[in-house]
Amino acid sequence: MYDVIVIGGGAAGFYGAIHIARQLPGSRVAILERGKQVLSKVRVSGGGRCNVTHAQYDPKALVRQYPRGNKEMLGPFFKHACGDTQAFFEELGVALKSEEDGRMFPVSDSSQTIIDALMSEVSRLGIELHRSAGVQGIEQIPSAPGEDTTRWEIKTGEQVFLAKKILIATGSSPKMWDMLQGLGHRIVPPVPSLFTFNIEDPRIKDIPGLSTDAIVKVVPGKKDTQLGGVALEAEGPLLITHWGLSGPAILKLSAWGARELSSLQYNFKIRVNWLPGYTDLALEDLLLQQKSANPRKTILKTNPVEIPKRLWIRLVEGAGVGASQNWAELSKKQLQDLKKQLLQCEFNVRGKSTFKEEFVTAGGIDLKDINFKTFESKILPGLYFAGEVINVDAVTGGYNFQNAWTGAYLAALAISESLRASADKQS
Numbered sequence: 001m002y003d004v005i006v007i008g009g010g011a012a013g014f015y016g017a018i019h020i021a022r023q024l025p026g027s028r029v030a031i032l033e034r035g036k037q038v039l040s041k042v043r044v045s046g047g048g049r050c051n052v053t054h055a056q057y058d059p060k061a062l063v064r065q066y067p068r069g070n071k072e073m074l075g076p077f078f079k080h081a082c083g084d085t086q087a088f089f090e091e092l093g094v095a096l097k098s099e100e101d102g103r104m105f106p107v108s109d110s111s112q113t114i115i116d117a118l119m120s121e122v123s124r125l126g127i128e129l130h131r132s133a134g135v136q137g138i139e140q141i142p143s144a145p146g147e148d149t150t151r152w153e154i155k156t157g158e159q160v161f162l163a164k165k166i167l168i169a170t171g172s173s174p175k176m177w178d179m180l181q182g183l184g185h186r187i188v189p190p191v192p193s194l195f196t197f198n199i200e201d202p203r204i205k206d207i208p209g210l211s212t213d214a215i216v217k218v219v220p221g222k223k224d225t226q227l228g229g230v231a232l233e234a235e236g237p238l239l240i241t242h243w244g245l246s247g248p249a250i251l252k253l254s255a256w257g258a259r260e261l262s263s264l265q266y267n268f269k270i271r272v273n274w275l276p277g278y279t280d281l282a283l284e285d286l287l288l289q290q291k292s293a294n295p296r297k298t299i300l301k302t303n304p305v306e307i308p309k310r311l312w313i314r315l316v317e318g319a320g321v322g323a324s325q326n327w328a329e330l331s332k333k334q335l336q337d338l339k340k341q342l343l344q345c346e347f348n349v350r351g352k353s354t355f356k357e358e359f360v361t362a363g364g365i366d367l368k369d370i371n372f373k374t375f376e377s378k379i380l381p382g383l384y385f386a387g388e389v390i391n392v393d394a395v396t397g398g399y400n401f402q403n404a405w406t407g408a409y410l411a412a413l414a415i416s417e418s419l420r421a422s423a424d425k426q427s
Contacts, residue, residue, distance in 0.1 A: 009033025
């Protein structure tokens with residue numbers, strides 16, 4: 001008989017198990033992980049550096065990074081958020097640093113530092129870790145004579161575990177969602193979030209690695225009723241890749257538009273403003289000044305705006321300007337076309353790619369089925385959730401991990417309080 005079984009050996013599972021064991025010294029806690037490796041997302045996060053959290057200490061500002069779950073997570077973030085996560089890891093001897101954009105990493109720049117710290121604390125607290133223990137079934141069983149707590153039976157391929165409480169932290173696991181649906185929970189169908197856009201276009205072909213700040217909008221087509229009036233727009237660094245466009249602006253757009261873009265089967269049009277600081281009139285004045293001041297200079301070789309030179313050349317070519325054409329020869333139509341390339345550059349998106357190895361989904365357990373003070377199921381008391389298994393997800397930058405840390409901590413607190421109260425009652 002275990003006090004708590006934690007299903008899922010990822011960030012939320014480890015964090016929850018550690019805080020339960022700390023709250024209840026001497027309790028029997030086990031983590032069941034279906035794979036051979038634990039903390040696999042921690043390992044690949046941030047390109048192997050592990051983007052632990054974000055230096056955002058205002059809960060009201062923090063929730064604005066969550067397309068789904070922003071209302072529900074406000075209260076939890078007031079109780080346990082980024083500063084608490086930072087303090088936890090520093091207590092384990094892992095110093096964190098904040099980068100210019102607010103993302104927080106271990107000073108070592110290695111995810112292994114985070115993994116080692118969590119593994120060491122699990123070992124110190126005597127938490128059992130069972131690998132290759134994929135859960136096949138979860139069943140509620142009658143409480144033992146003289147006890148008022150519900151018992152749980154968890155079946156894996158080879159073993160049966162009994163527990164007083166369960167914390168489910170399995171991430172985006174279709175098998176677990178099916179199991180939970182069978183237990184009466186509503187599941188919001190999962191769709192990918194945080195993905196890059198596949199685009200084949202001569203204006204961005206063979207210039208990967210170029211990055212510049214831009215505004216990106218999804219342009220609704222005549223038949224795009226799925227957007228339902230949702231204005232999908234994001235601003236930030238835009239990165240040209242071998243397969244299309246990426247970078248924070250695209251990832252924000254993919255997160256906020258996860259469901260809508262899925263309904264369009266990832267075939268849609270975007271409009272890029274490469275010069276967010278310019279109005280239409282200001283840019284026209286600049287181009288006319290350039291024409292007046294440098295009439296004999298070649299347009300391709302004279303870049304008057306703050307975008308990478310190779311991108312300027314491609315956009316000038318996209319406006320129909322010849323390779324040897326000078327500013328004096330720029331026609332009114334070409335000037336308008338160039339202005340459009342710079343401020344309203346349209347691309348056809350045909351598909352998506354996963355951002356690095358950081359696969360994130362929008363979807364999971366319906367938020368109405370969860371008590372966000374405790375992260376306990378409203379359907380089945382004694383069952384708790386943390387992390388991506390619930391319908392909460394965020395933009396890139398350490399926010400998805402923070403959802404995992406916060407939910408796991410509050411679930412651990414609630415589980416511990418409930419088990420203590422039960423023990424006091426029996427004594």
